[in-house]
Amino acid sequence: MAEQWQASKFELGEDGVALWTMTEPEIMNPLTPELHNDFDTLVDRVEGNEDIRALIIAGEGRAFSAGGNVKGMATREFNAHGMRNKLISAHQWVERLYNLDCPVIAAVDGLAFGGGFSFCLLADFVLASPKARFCSVFGRIGLIPDLGVLYTLPRIVGMSTAKELMYTARSIDAEEAKEMGIVHAIHSSEALMDEARTFAQRLAKGSKPAMALTKRVVNGAYEMSYRDLVDAEANGQALMFTTDFHKEAVRRFMAKEPRLYDWDQMK
Template sequence: MYETVLFDRDGGVATITLNRPEALNSFNRKLHEEFYVALDRAAEDEGVRCVVLRGSGRAFSTGADLRSVTEVEESPDLGSYLRETYSRLVARMAAIRKPVVGALHGPVYGAGLGIALACDLRVAAESARFSMAFVRIGLMPDAGSSFFLPRLVGLGRAMELAMLGEELDAGEARRIGLVNRVVPDGELEATVQELAARLAGGPTVALGWIKESLYRSFESDLSTALETEAAGQTVCGRTEDFREGVAAFLEKRRPRYAGR
């Protein structure tokens, strides 16, 4: 079905693997198209309650395949290219009302880092290396990096990473808040799957509202945030999962959420 991604579903967890290992999972047009289709598939499948994003081979992703970007013309319209590719992907990732977990290893560079930042949670292997590499080729950050990066690490650190393009190891990425967890390479898959299973077993509607409300909070005032909470809580309070959560609390047992 796909040439450049792998799609696997195990219970409530859908795993999307960027699968251009010979090119360190750099993005060409085909990968953009197939990744979007895979995201859409995971978003629309009611049985999927968590999405994992990973890369095959030696890297998560080194960003854009520069040959594919420049092969048509010497001075391409990169703005139009972005609107058709990364901007669309990042917007879709943010709009999915389910947790998206990034499993990161090896190089996570440029727009590959932008895609990683668009995940809701990020688990890194000790081998992971991170760089806002755009400035090295005379570009500004894209793929949502200008939105997510300062929100995760602060404005001053984001300026440093974007303007210098220096590489960070996994430990430093964890220290500054770029990733949530760092684990040995051999434990990455098991750690991510355990986390994804936990999220997939959670109250999916509530998790979707958590995601949306936190993203909205950066662009809203207090009264808007309070109204978003009220609107979300109205929906969550009518779910089976809320009733189950209350019953489990009163009965002193673990809840069994159905995602509804």
């Protein structure tokens, strides 16, 4: 069955880099039910797909995503049980995206507020333009942060800073976000997507199995004991020694040929 994208579009290049873009700029790419369906489609499309070696996520217009539709909240009827089930259901794709088996880059060229902020932090790297602003905006309307940011943000910025951003619901620009470790690099709006693609293309040349396993272990490292990490390291390394990538890299080393993966030499 062909994929049905309702509020986004998906492209896959011959370089193995996929680009997924939210496409409702006129309403700042809110996290509508249609977009939630697209999130499910996205992780189904990318997870376990050997043709996809890196993923870029972006949003059209002046917002990466402005988060939830507050106007819709004014007219929609809520009940606690239904909302709880809705959020638990959403975490089926949230957790899968967070642990996706390829590098994920969020390219943020505008507002990443509320759920949009939560969403970009599921990526491995956030590249931003000077137009980017980030906000855990939930507190402004008396809600708690959701879509995984209660988990990701303290691990990125530390407990005290995470609480400050969540309690105050203040917005921060790209420079402050970079100082906090939220943003990996800042590029002009004109160069942002090219820089994101170049970064993704370089990552795509590495060992996908090794990156995927490293990502999964690091993402769960704070919940593991030292012994659990030793076991994960030993089990993972034993598996990686059997991969074609490792065998070819060793062969090239022994033959004094150019390295299979050499970040320092990439242009």
